[in-house]
Ligand SMILES: Nc1ncnc2c1ncn2[C@@H]1O[C@H](COP(=O)(O)OP(=O)(O)OP(=O)(O)O)[C@@H](O)[C@H]1O
């Protein structure tokens with residue numbers, strides 16, 4: 230079993246003149262075998278949390294720690310964190326011309342293997358075919374340049390394809406459902422569910438309860454203004470869907486302004 | 493450089509003797525001598541914002557012919573049906589031209605055989621129609637000391653499906669410059685592509701003068717690519733020019749991946765109405781090397797289209813200057829000239845520049861340019877690394893993407909792969925020192 234712990238995490242970003250604190254003390258522990266969901270209003274720091282765990286240099290940790298199996302990963306570069314078992318499906322994946330999807334996937338797999346034991350072409354293609362068919366993707370997608378010219382939905386599917394090929398211990402999925410049609414939502418969910426098991430954990434950031442009907446979470450966290458303000462089981466998401474964030478805020482007596490209040 | 497005290501008469505006598513012993517036709521020996529005379533007064537070519545005056549390009553003023561060891565060409569890829577010309581130093585190792593093409597009148601032979609066997613074509617075209625020895629000191633040197641090269645003639649209406657490949661290998665196991673010439677004549681309505689591979693074998697310090705002259709006749713369709721991979725002791729001057737007649741299409745796709753200083757001068761002259769040229773160049777520089785590259789298109793004819801696209805990557809302490817020169821001559825109405833020059837700086841100690849130079853003497857034209865000097869896209873790098881790929885490989889992949897638009901132009905997949913491999917190797921070497 231692997232464990233990912235976020236302890237009293239404070240994160241700032243540098244803006245033109247000053248630095249702004251986005252995360253104001255996040256605490257979270259998850260183990261493989263568990264699916265956690267994070268919900269919360271726009272701009273509360275959900276993506277910031279996932280990017281900070283992955284190691285994006287734009288986010289500066291000012292306090293607290295992130296531990297993978299008890300070891301702090303804050304000093305590690307992004308690629309090392311990835312090889313240790315973290316994966317982030319990004320809200321806005323980059324496009325890279327000139328590098329085919331297949332070649333990229335092979336490089337990612339081989340990065341995890343010793344130099345004298347790189348994956349064979351046959352084994353790679355077999356695994357690729359299996360996952361392509363699971364995700365209803367055409368083989369052609371793998372010969373195209375990485376994400377270049379992919380539609381929004383195709384990019385999301387491609388993130389899940391990478392997830393299935395790489396098989397990390399922990400997957401952070403940032404709005405993997407946004408922009409997906411209903412069929413694609415089911416396909417993507419099927420992909421994530423296929424990894425469910427003792428050796429896989431996932432932190433799913435979403436705005437929509439619907440995704441959680443397909444990927445049923447063990448724990449749901451609500452994030453507001455840079456903190457996790459409430460955690461519960463799958464029912465919490467349903468309750469939120471009905472009552473909105475304002476209800477929860479008032480119930481908890483928080484002084485947080487929501488975008489809706491400005492209407 | 494030629495010092496004032498050098499005795500030109502003595503050089504002429506020596507060259508004349510060597511050329512005669514080599515069995516060259518009288519007209520060509522005369523041209524050599526005229527070129528030596530001209531050299532004395534000619535200046536080096538002009539290159540904006542770039543100084544190469546102290547490079548050892550013309551230290552050697554001798555003409556020698558010697559056999560090279562054919563085994564220096566061992567290990568070249570050999571595919572079935574390949575059309576190819578292989579030359580090591582001055583020694584032609586292989587000429588593979590299918591009979592059916594020879595029967596149609598296609599000529600593929602070394603340049604000196606061409607002088608003897610096809611004087612009607614070569615006397616008229618060698619440095620007469622496209623380039624000229626009187627342009628500058630280096631072109632005069634070319635004609636005076638020519639010692640290697642290839643001639644390709646494709647008659648009217650002949651279409652060649654498979655690219656023609658020329659492997660021109662500099663023999664630097666001995667002290668001797670490479671002064672090589674590729675002369676290509678594409679007659680009306682002909683269609684073919686030509687791939688040149690430049691390599692160096694041996695560790696002697698020698699200059700390389702590699703000229704390419706292409707005459708693209710009306711409605712011909714020619715694609716020229718080159719993988720330039722000259723060695724670390726070779727200072728080079730790569731002079732390449734194509735003249736396009738009416739409705740001709742001629743494209744360059746050139747990868748300059750040499751390991752020493754290189755002066756590149758690439759020109760498309762669009763003379764006939766409706767001619768079209770795409771001029772694509774990539775360059776990768778490492779160590780302390782310096783590359784200066786002029787990529788020039790000249791719109792002379794009406795409704796001509798000429799686009800330049802250049803991409804360069806700099807590592808370590810290297811220098812790379814791209815000048816994109818778009819010249820639209822008065823009367824070339826309806827001309828179109830776009831250019832894009834981009835360099836990617838992989839090191840704080842490198843020096844790169846991308847200069848668009850537009851010289852337009854006609855109103856009714858469309859011309860534009862884009863230039864940039866930038867760093868690797870951090871977002872792309874982060875994305876690749878977030879999948880576990882280490883920083884160096886991630887950088888190389890992003891660079892490959894950056895060079896992609898030119899790489900894609902290379903017609904043979906195996907040559908494209910060769911170019912990618914060469915670039916990758918060079919990047920890897922450069923990264924280790926960063
Ligand atoms: N790289 C960045 N540069 C500048 N500001 C940033 C950056 N990343 C995040 N922010 C700011 O931090 C705050 C939190 O952003 P974040 O993307 O984490 O929110 P989120 O909870 O993911 O929102 P959403 O639901 O809209 O995706 C926002 O105010 C955002 O503008």
Ligand SMILES: [Mg+2]
Pocket residue numbers: 275276277320403
């Ligand atoms: Mg977000």
